[in-house]
Amino acid sequence: MSQYNIAWLPGDGVGVEVMEAARICLDALKFDAQYTHGDIGWEFWCTEGESFPQRTIDLLKNSHAAMFGAITSKPVKDAEAELVPALKGKGLIYRSPIVRMRQMFDLYTCLRPCKAYPGNPLNYKEGIDMVIFRENTEDLYSGVEFSPVPDELKATLKALSKPFGHFADLPGDQFAITCKVNTMKGCDRIIRAAFEYAKTFGYPKVTVIHKANVVRATEGMFLETGKRIAKEYPGIEMDDANVDAITMWMLKNPKNYGVMVATNLFGDIVSDLAAQMVGGLGFGCSGNIGEKLAVFEPSHGSAPKYAGQYKVNPIATILAAKMMLDWLGETHKGSRLEKAVAAVIADGQVRTYDMGGQATTLEMGEAIARKL
């Protein structure tokens, strides 16, 4: 029997291809795992009305960790338009399976390291090493939203909120509301995770990203929680910045930042910006980490236009595999894998198209495996 049960969810499009490359590396490392394929994605939505089927949920429940590739998602309207025979008349609404997975398994930490590996021609600047902690379960992702706005909600908001007077006289179909819901617990645990990481890996500072000057209730709570937790970590400086301003500072002085933490949607934005500074889609990897389960993925999508070409850069997925190894406690294998990635980048012999080269997805995987 293998030591680890790993749920293997390639998804579709280039997801399938980058996952093959990651597997080449995991196998070369002799990582002792049993991989079980899980169905996920648009295809299952179209045939079963469920993009994240119960059998996949059960598989995750019985796995130590999961690797996830990418899935194609279409504009909501395509699904609602009932073009899909299996969904006709069922009134179903498509929801992103990765968002549901994060919430269902309480994978509250989204960890996104963005490191400029020396020699990567796509680096914005050398020496960048940002690690973004994104809250992964609540915020504008809570799914509490209304369009049209029901009369009952209008009446309640009108009674409870002064500024709402402005909207309260509008017919419910003339506006929409999305509730940004943040909990104390949610803020607390993600900020704590960021400080713990800074402490473990010797980062001197944690930057709390927020918009407390305007979005006072929720973002104010996030900032105040940051200040409270910072007191428990006297050796680590706490820094804070508005989410708008941080995009400027990151671009101006990226080396000023290490560990950063944000609520869900701001973390989504800032981590994409950071990933672009260290090479873009081919380099941004993501760990969705809970207490019992963690799911690792490249941050990129399924890139339908490249599907079938084995062209995209698998490094993001291979670095996601490295994060999985670390999370499972296989840190020795994790560092070996990262060193191999760094060595291939530094060599500059094997490069995928995004890096200006000709190597295929699998050639990149093999080149990294050879360095192990």
Add this chain to the structure above:
Amino acid sequence: MSQYNIAWLPGDGVGVEVMEAARICLDALKFDAQYTHGDIGWEFWCTEGESFPQRTIDLLKNSHAAMFGAITSKPVKDAEAELVPALKGKGLIYRSPIVRMRQMFDLYTCLRPCKAYPGNPLNYKEGIDMVIFRENTEDLYSGVEFSPVPDELKATLKALSKPFGHFADLPGDQFAITCKVNTMKGCDRIIRAAFEYAKTFGYPKVTVIHKANVVRATEGMFLETGKRIAKEYPGIEMDDANVDAITMWMLKNPKNYGVMVATNLFGDIVSDLAAQMVGGLGFGCSGNIGEKLAVFEPSHGSAPKYAGQYKVNPIATILAAKMMLDWLGETHKGSRLEKAVAAVIADGQVRTYDMGGQATTLEMGEAIARKL
């Protein structure tokens, strides 16, 4: 009598200094205006409990346009902590006066042009010319927020929203809600403004920025509105992108973007990123434009640490003055002013500290005035 009544709101900190520089240019242009000073900012909050006093509101009502410098704002807690004698026991809450001004006067278009003037040593790339249209009155800025969450709201949301089950059992003081409220009218008019601008100034494309894949009710409405309005402008292409992804694309290929439009907070973020690509704080200018009134400002803050040094770059404010001239129909003066700014940048003789030079705020203003 002068042709225009201009409300002049320098604010505090470097706001005062950059406004002086802008005035040098407006005077050199022989712009026929009567300027009336208006009080605004933290100082009036501390003394009167009102950062945006009624007399300033009245002044704006009687003005053709306004120029606004910058104001210092402090974390909310400082005000709530009742450290301010005049506010003790009054239970007042500080709200940003610029946000209130935008809402009170329905200045629904926030127009933020970001152009890389040739020769600016701070340009990220040459040739960038992005124009951001940011909705300026609603969204997460609506002020409809709750911390703690009242029982009545909890009950209503529990009854109306399935995903809310997750939070509904939490005590109200363990979480907070900020309502993102967007109206059809609000989406319609800002997107229309963007398309009109593209049409008038010959931009081939409008990029609608959103997060419709997750924030379906409000951002979905924004995207759908974009698609509907695009049909009325057959000569202009409509493009769309998720707000997270757009930060990557903007960095990767900024010249791919011209007119862009977003809801309030996403526009806030994206416009800061765009401003950084064309020189940063010293170059980002902003027009808050309604049907009857418009207020022009640099996007930067009051920079307390530089206050009194006459050091910061006034170009953002001078470009804001250019936008004011254009909006008033004084487009000839507006172009002359922009050309003068461009000429000083191209010359490279007079540069403020951010550009690597030694010129003071007023020396920059004078250098631009000399080119008129």
